[in-house]
Every structure is written in structure tokens, then in C-alpha cells.
Amino acid sequence: MPDGSLPGLWEHISTARWFAGKGRGGRLIAAGLFDAVDPDAPCPVHHGLARVRHDDGGRDVYQLLLSERHGPDGPPGICPAPGGGRLCDAAEDEAALAHWARALLDTTAGPTSGADWRVEHMVAFPSRVRAAHRLSGEQSNTTVVAEGDGDQAVMIKVFRRLEPGENLDITTCAALNRAGVDAVPTVFAAVRADVDVPGFRDGPTDLAMATGRFPDAADGWRLICSRAAQGRDVSAEMTELGAALGRVHAAMAGRFGTGLLDGDGTAERMTRELDDAIILAPALAPHRGPLVAIFDELRGRSLPVHRVHGDFHLGQTLSTPDGWRIIDFEGEPLRPAAERRSLDSPWRDVAGMTRSLSYASSEAPGPAEAGRREWLERARTAFLAGYGHRDDAVLLAYEANKAVYETVYETLNRPGWVGIPLGATTAMCSGAGALLPDTAERKDR
Structure with a gap:
């Protein structure tokens, strides 16, 4: 050529x-x-x-x-x-x-x-x-x-x-x-x-x-947002999606091998990313101490790793008559190719979906925040039950790390939306879990 x-x-x-x-x-x-x-x-x-x-x-x-x-x-x-x-x-x-x-x-x-x-x-x-x-x-x-x-x-x-x-x-x-x-x-x-x-x-x-191409497929993000806006329970759908991710993860581990990730190093990396994020999103600064404490729960652990999706959220799913389908396995586009090919914790994918549900729940009927919290908690619990196992401390660390990233993204690109990840960060730091702020905005995640 x-x-x-x-x-x-x-x-x-x-x-x-x-x-x-x-x-x-x-x-x-x-x-x-x-x-x-x-x-x-x-x-x-x-x-x-x-x-x-x-x-x-x-x-x-x-x-x-x-x-x-x-x-x-x-x-x-x-x-x-x-x-x-x-x-x-x-x-x-x-x-x-x-x-x-x-x-x-x-x-x-x-x-x-x-x-x-x-x-x-x-x-x-x-x-x-x-x-x-x-x-x-x-x-x-x-x-x-x-x-x-x-x-x-x-x-x-x-x-x-x-x-x-x-x-x-x-x-x-x-x-x-x-x-x-x-x-x-x-x-x-x-x-x-x-x-x-x-x-x-x-x-x-x-x-x-x-x-x-999957015939008669519905975009997962639009489907779940629509159900959330109507206040419709999605526990059955989320249980099935969690099970689908679990099967994919099991096959990935079998096909690409497994390993262990040092929890101390992971906590240090998440803390460095937080400090870099605070420079771009100063609203995170008051939460630094509690967030570091969440990350420090990983210390002393050996975290199992294998090939993962790397950018898992509702926008990467399709609902079909034959069940959920997962697409776009290229990983987070802003990460280097070599890093995306490396083994990673499956909790990155799990946290990606629970954070995506947090965004979708902003479509739930308002103005009562309690309704959005209840919808999110049911959906989140069902997804984790379908996935089949959980480690709350590790999941919380990955959810917090993802919310920090989202806060920077919204600060730089959509300031009116920053209340969604920042409110979730506040809830995590107060021990309330991945809850929603008052803001009822929408994002294709």
C-alpha cells in the first residue's frame, strides 16, 4: 500500500x-x-x-x-x-x-x-x-x-x-x-x-x-430508563442480566486465565486517581477522607482477576426475546489498549452496572427522592442476586472509584448532571450505599 x-x-x-x-x-x-x-x-x-x-x-x-x-x-x-x-x-x-x-x-x-x-x-x-x-x-x-x-x-x-x-x-x-x-x-x-x-x-x-444481529432487540439503557420513569419494578430483568454477566465472566476466566491483584496497590491507585480527580472536580475534596477509607478496605486482600468487559453499563446490553445480550467488549475507550487487554477485577463490571442503574433511576417518578431510592435498591439487589455472589467491601470500592470518574466527567462536560455521581458519592461516604441525589437527569450509561 x-x-x-x-x-x-x-x-x-x-x-x-x-x-x-x-x-x-x-x-x-x-x-x-x-x-x-x-x-x-x-x-x-x-x-x-x-x-x-x-x-x-x-x-x-x-x-x-x-x-x-x-x-x-x-x-x-x-x-x-x-x-x-x-x-x-x-x-x-x-x-x-x-x-x-x-x-x-x-x-x-x-x-x-x-x-x-x-x-x-x-x-x-x-x-x-x-x-x-x-x-x-x-x-x-x-x-x-x-x-x-x-x-x-x-x-x-x-x-x-x-x-x-x-x-x-x-x-x-x-x-x-x-x-x-x-x-x-x-x-x-x-x-x-x-x-x-x-x-x-x-x-x-x-x-x-x-x-x-440480534432480532427484535431492545436497547437496554432505553428499556430500563423507561421502566424507571414509570416506576415499574425491574427485579426480574436485573436478575436475568446479573446471571448473564456471571456466565460471561465464568467463560472469560476459563478462556483467558485468571490471576491475583494486590489489594494494597489497587487502593493506592484508586487514591491517586481520586487526588487527580479533585484537581478537576473540587467538589470531591470534602469526601476525600471517607473515600480513602473505602479504598483502604482493599488493603491486605488478594483480588481475583480475569478478562472482563471493562466498560459495562446498560448501554452495552440488549434485551431480546431469548434473554439479555452483552455487546462491545473493547473496554473503556480512554484507557490504553495494553491496559484494557490486561486481566482485571470482575467487580469493575459489576460496579459499572450498579452505577448505570443509579443514572437510570434518575428517570424514576419524582419529586420524592424516596421513590428513586427504593427503585434503585430493588434493581441493584436483584442484579447482584442474579450475578450469584458478592463482596460488599470490594464492590463499594469499585463503585466509589467509578463515581469519582463520573464526577470528573460531568464536571468537565455536563455540569448540570454532576449531582448524580456526586450525590451517590455523598451517600457512599455516609454509609448509605449507592443512593441518588435530588437531581433527575439522564445519561446514556
Whole structure:
């Protein structure tokens, strides 16, 4: 894949929703295209790379998905194609997407590969792709829905800001598929290439993944918020979700191994994160002593660890007629890739869900705070019962650590919402558990 100039590409990259470098300045230092996935298609689609250098010295590699057009049909061009014609945003070119998806998922033609990239087929898609379109509402990645016969469909997620090595979502879901866990998406295929990503020079980097779509699925966040707003008890749903997470955790431990985490070091890390947070969110300062005491309960312990979800909340769940499904195993996006691949405490995931329930309970009927507290406590208790075991001191430490993070996030991004995590922090420090403040706001967590 030659690196060369593609005029006009920087404007497209720097204004795209998936570009993570907004506010950092920067420039395009190199760009190039892989061989087309299906060069004989009427509008071939190329995976490409764009190397960006930011004003702060950081460097990122972004993946492009560009369709090649030589006539009047299709979307407007982004830049000239090296061999003539124009390159378009393939995510907006549905005819091109259909050919591209069909070529990626077709196992009858043998291995799919180009000079620089290749597709690993894990499960055969039992249909021929008929149509494809980009899923709206995307942020850091781009998801294409490829439709087959009847209600058969796959979701092809194109990773935009490339990270070195294997993608956690692919490796985790594929391993859980092999373990027979039905609570996660089925991985049909993965697209990989030998890419020189900063900090990684050994092995392929994942470019995209194709997974099954769950029919008649309801977004877990919207569903539970709706039930909370109506004051409807969700104990049955939360018991089932806790059990689903427990099964996933057990399979992760079996597939990826286990270890032990030093409780003293974990308490010290959480305290350092608190001190850093107080600088950005001074409202946490009065709670420092009680929070440190909560973290210190981890001292002297050895905490079991294994592979975890890493960013578990209601927005990462789907409610289906066949039960709860858990998605997006890439981990917390702001943490480094190497850190997200490391083993971690399962209580991080459990705390992520209990804190998410705290946000959802802000939708409960008001103004009486007691109603929201009661709803949250029932939901929380049911989730923990479904999970099957609990360690209140460890869970409280992880909940407090998560609330500290949330307080900083809301202070910097949504000051009107800071009452939710700050009120929960106040309740934890007073020994009342993860309760709600008076604020009745909403967040997609």
C-alpha cells in the first residue's frame, strides 16, 4: 500500500464524527489505499490508512473506507482517485457497501485477501448479502448493516482510530462463541492487515469485524430508563442480566486465565486517581477522607482477576426475546489498549452496572427522592442476586472509584448532571450505599 498524497482528504478526516483529534490541531502526514476488496465491482471499495500528527506531538492512524466512482452515480467525491475517477465516502455509498459486504462474507469463493489485507472467516454467513447501509448514530467507529435473506443480517464494524494488534471485541466474542456462550454476538469474520501502528510492529492489526444481529432487540439503557420513569419494578430483568454477566465472566476466566491483584496497590491507585480527580472536580475534596477509607478496605486482600468487559453499563446490553445480550467488549475507550487487554477485577463490571442503574433511576417518578431510592435498591439487589455472589467491601470500592470518574466527567462536560455521581458519592461516604441525589437527569450509561 503506497503512501501518497490524496488531495482534499484532510478536510474529510478532520470533520468526521469518528475523528478523535478534535481540538488537538494536526495535519495529515501520509495516506494510502489497500487493494480494492472486490476490484471487479462496479464501484470498488478500498480500505485505507491516514496517518495524522497532532500539534501536541501525538500520532494516530485512522482507517478510511472509500468507494471508487467513475461516473455521475453515487455520492460526491472526497478526492481524486489515483487511477482516475473520484474517491467517495463508502459509508454513504449503499451500492458500494453491498458489493463490499458481499465480498467480505462470501466463503464460497475461498479465502478473501489482497496484497496487504485478509479476511478470516470464523462462521459462514448463511445467506448472500442483498443490501447494506450505514447504521446512524455512530461515534468512534462506523457500523454497516448487511442484510441477507429474510431477517438475516450482520453488523460490520469498521474500526476508525486503529489500535495495535488484535481488537478486544473480536478476540473476546470469538472465544466466548467457542465456549458456547450465547449472550454475546456471533463473530462471522474479521478483516486484518499488517499495519505499522505507533507502538506496535509485531503481527496484524484488526480493521473490521462482522457479527450477527440480534432480532427484535431492545436497547437496554432505553428499556430500563423507561421502566424507571414509570416506576415499574425491574427485579426480574436485573436478575436475568446479573446471571448473564456471571456466565460471561465464568467463560472469560476459563478462556483467558485468571490471576491475583494486590489489594494494597489497587487502593493506592484508586487514591491517586481520586487526588487527580479533585484537581478537576473540587467538589470531591470534602469526601476525600471517607473515600480513602473505602479504598483502604482493599488493603491486605488478594483480588481475583480475569478478562472482563471493562466498560459495562446498560448501554452495552440488549434485551431480546431469548434473554439479555452483552455487546462491545473493547473496554473503556480512554484507557490504553495494553491496559484494557490486561486481566482485571470482575467487580469493575459489576460496579459499572450498579452505577448505570443509579443514572437510570434518575428517570424514576419524582419529586420524592424516596421513590428513586427504593427503585434503585430493588434493581441493584436483584442484579447482584442474579450475578450469584458478592463482596460488599470490594464492590463499594469499585463503585466509589467509578463515581469519582463520573464526577470528573460531568464536571468537565455536563455540569448540570454532576449531582448524580456526586450525590451517590455523598451517600457512599455516609454509609448509605449507592443512593441518588435530588437531581433527575439522564445519561446514556
